[in-house]
Amino acid sequence: MLEIRNLSARVEGNDILRQLSLSIRPGEVHAIMGPNGAGKSTLGNVLAGRPGYEVTGGEVLFHGKDLLAMEIEERAREGVFLAFQYPVEIPGVSNMEFLKAAVDARRRHLGLGELSSFDFMKLARDAAKRVNLDQAFLKRGVNEGFSGGEKKRNEILQMMLLEPSLCILDETDSGLDIDALQVVAAGVNAMRDGQRSFIVVTHYQRLLDYIVPDHVHVLAAGRIARSGSKELALELEAKGYSWLEDEGV
Amino acid sequence: MSEQVESLIRKDYSAGFHTQIESDTLRPGLDEEVVRFISAKKEEPEWLLEWRLKAFRAWQEMEEPTWAHVSYPLVDFQALSYYSAPRSMANKPKSLDEVDPELLATYAKLGIPLHEQEALAGVAVDAVFDSVSVVTTYRAKLEEAGVIFCPISEAVHRFPELVKKYLGSVVPQKDNFYAALNSAVFSDGSFVYIPKEVRCPMELSTYFRINEVKTGQFERTLIVADEGSHVSYLEGCTAPMRDENQLHAAVVELVALDDAQIKYSTVQNWYPGDKEGKGGIYNFVTKRGLCHRNARISWTQVETGSAITWKYPSCILKGDNSVGEFYSVALTNNLQQADTGTKMIHIGKNTRSTIVAKGISAGRSQSAYRGLVRINAGAEGARNYTQCDSLLIGDRCGAHTFPYIESRNASAVIEHEATTSKVSDDQLFLCQQRGLDAEKAVSMIVNGFCREVFKELPMEFAVEAGKLLEVSLEGSVG
Ligand SMILES: Nc1ncnc2c1ncn2[C@@H]1O[C@H](COP(=O)(O)OP(=O)(O)O)[C@@H](O)[C@H]1O
Ligand SMILES: [Mg+2]
Numbered sequence: 001m002l003e004i005r006n007l008s009a010r011v012e013g014n015d016i017l018r019q020l021s022l023s024i025r026p027g028e029v030h031a032i033m034g035p036n037g038a039g040k041s042t043l044g045n046v047l048a049g050r051p052g053y054e055v056t057g058g059e060v061l062f063h064g065k066d067l068l069a070m071e072i073e074e075r076a077r078e079g080v081f082l083a084f085q086y087p088v089e090i091p092g093v094s095n096m097e098f099l100k101a102a103v104d105a106r107r108r109h110l111g112l113g114e115l116s117s118f119d120f121m122k123l124a125r126d127a128a129k130r131v132n133l134d135q136a137f138l139k140r141g142v143n144e145g146f147s148g149g150e151k152k153r154n155e156i157l158q159m160m161l162l163e164p165s166l167c168i169l170d171e172t173d174s175g176l177d178i179d180a181l182q183v184v185a186a187g188v189n190a191m192r193d194g195q196r197s198f199i200v201v202t203h204y205q206r207l208l209d210y211i212v213p214d215h216v217h218v219l220a221a222g223r224i225a226r227s228g229s230k231e232l233a234l235e236l237e238a239k240g241y242s243w244l245e246d247e248g249v
Numbered sequence: 250m251s252e253q254v255e256s257l258i259r260k261d262y263s264a265g266f267h268t269q270i271e272s273d274t275l276r277p278g279l280d281e282e283v284v285r286f287i288s289a290k291k292e293e294p295e296w297l298l299e300w301r302l303k304a305f306r307a308w309q310e311m312e313e314p315t316w317a318h319v320s321y322p323l324v325d326f327q328a329l330s331y332y333s334a335p336r337s338m339a340n341k342p343k344s345l346d347e348v349d350p351e352l353l354a355t356y357a358k359l360g361i362p363l364h365e366q367e368a369l370a371g372v373a374v375d376a377v378f379d380s381v382s383v384v385t386t387y388r389a390k391l392e393e394a395g396v397i398f399c400p401i402s403e404a405v406h407r408f409p410e411l412v413k414k415y416l417g418s419v420v421p422q423k424d425n426f427y428a429a430l431n432s433a434v435f436s437d438g439s440f441v442y443i444p445k446e447v448r449c450p451m452e453l454s455t456y457f458r459i460n461e462v463k464t465g466q467f468e469r470t471l472i473v474a475d476e477g478s479h480v481s482y483l484e485g486c487t488a489p490m491r492d493e494n495q496l497h498a499a500v501v502e503l504v505a506l507d508d509a510q511i512k513y514s515t516v517q518n519w520y521p522g523d524k525e526g527k528g529g530i531y532n533f534v535t536k537r538g539l540c541h542r543n544a545r546i547s548w549t550q551v552e553t554g555s556a557i558t559w560k561y562p563s564c565i566l567k568g569d570n571s572v573g574e575f576y577s578v579a580l581t582n583n584l585q586q587a588d589t590g591t592k593m594i595h596i597g598k599n600t601r602s603t604i605v606a607k608g609i610s611a612g613r614s615q616s617a618y619r620g621l622v623r624i625n626a627g628a629e630g631a632r633n634y635t636q637c638d639s640l641l642i643g644d645r646c647g648a649h650t651f652p653y654i655e656s657r658n659a660s661a662v663i664e665h666e667a668t669t670s671k672v673s674d675d676q677l678f679l680c681q682q683r684g685l686d687a688e689k690a691v692s693m694i695v696n697g698f699c700r701e702v703f704k705e706l707p708m709e710f711a712v713e714a715g716k717l718l719e720v721s722l723e724g725s726v727g
Pocket of ligand 1: 037052
């Protein structure tokens, strides 16, 4: 469903991704690990189309379509979802209003009608319960005054409502206590349906105890330095990343 | 800031059409003869002519103020015409059927149907076209409740005692340069009187339209809420797109007697000028309310139009326990300039005031908040809360705040908060990543920023105001 071929990208004049290739089939969970500054967030941002990230080579096919040719919002409506490492606040815009606008945009794109406010409210309340956020958060401004953990859970809430086909989670586990981590993992696991695919960027094995990946990749110096099964994550946890460099990758 | 945001904020002005209609327009220039002409045209009593002449003589001695954070070539007051009226209004129509259909069509096009059966239920409208009031709806229904809502030119004849007693009682003729000018040449506007203990049964509104070229509009509004009464009033304004600047210098006076409440809302959408700053309305307005004991005056304004806005709706909190409020959204785009804010003058004991001012600057515009909170020596226990937030869109615009606080009573509590923020690329990206297009995203972010003010508007108008902001920020259409 996602085919990344020799993708190179530049940020502020620096080459960050260097001919990165990665292939993801429907229903798979791919964990991406790697040292700070390796380009993990850059990969997510390039896929989502963030301004400032310049693609200098390669191609990306998403459900067979040229992803890189699409506008940001088009990618989103096609089903690409990026859970942010640092979610921003939008003061005064209620979470509910924001979510409804987002869901409506996606539904229109899919040729489904907009949901009535009543039906949407039911969905949103239900999703909030599942990520253990009080209903009051739906009325508050988007991420406005939310704690770090609440922001991350709000990302998962958005993901649940938008039902994307590719979910990119960028260090969603960072800064979460163990309870919140389990909530996030349970949310993700509940969305695994054999079709939906996930890219999970993390530094920690502990998330992968809950969200068990099909593949683990190490991203270093802008490319996939090593790929393996879930055991690779355990090995990385034990040895760090330096052994990869010692092996001269 | 990204180019993308810049491209989103180009403006499309939908009220910019001109109505082809024959008008009687006075020759340009201002002298005593013009003042006498206007007064005679309205068949005014002698006292009012004297009142105007006194204002005119004072004005001649005054200088155009230059302290505001705006810049423009000084107005040539001799090049303007001070009176213009549709010819069809020369013999005042007795009913709507007699009103020129072109005029009615103009208002319909602006979304203000004047036939009662089509109008917004529960809102009475006084429609002012250039220098005259065209029609006032729902008068019969209001009169049943004892509420007077009519053009001020008519009130002068029908309710001379009320007009004589209150005209200039809050904004004296010599108050400032523009107020003096208005007092000399004011043409029309609305008069409202709510009797004791009456809650006005509907929203009252006046819709101002400037149509004629090279004319000024000088309307005068006077609202008197007698003891224990309540009224909610709204004004809206638009003008055609023209290359020349046009002058609008209004005066609004509010009198809230003991225990009365007046809520005054404005949605100002005068033509702002084009992208290069050509044309647009100079909006130099004096608005002030006087609160007696336990009274409350609440100003809510959404200012999106005009090339230059110079406007400080104020409250004189004279009576003990009286309350003044000011909620404002001022949006400037392209080369618009706004210097707006309020004055809260605390005279009575335990008087309270709240100021929430939201400034949004886009393009190369400049917006300033200027607010005075004055606590007089006798204002024991007075309190003020001021919150002043600026939102910048792009990096070529400016936002400024000029708060003035003068307290002569140690028991007063004054709080002031100010913030400046930007529509960030990160916010925009978040919205787009969730599937919203960039225009929707910006208007949502801006609407969110204005939320505290919009919730003060009457319901029907809060929706309108939201849409207006959306249009003002629209790029793809323009
Ligand atoms: N918006 C940006 N502006 C400038 N440099 C950036 C930006 N985003 C990423 N970089 C740089 O790109 C490199 C990769 O960053 P990133 O993708 O965030 O790494 P990771 O997520 O793997 O820690 C780093 O050197 C970082 O400083
Ligand atoms: Mg990162």
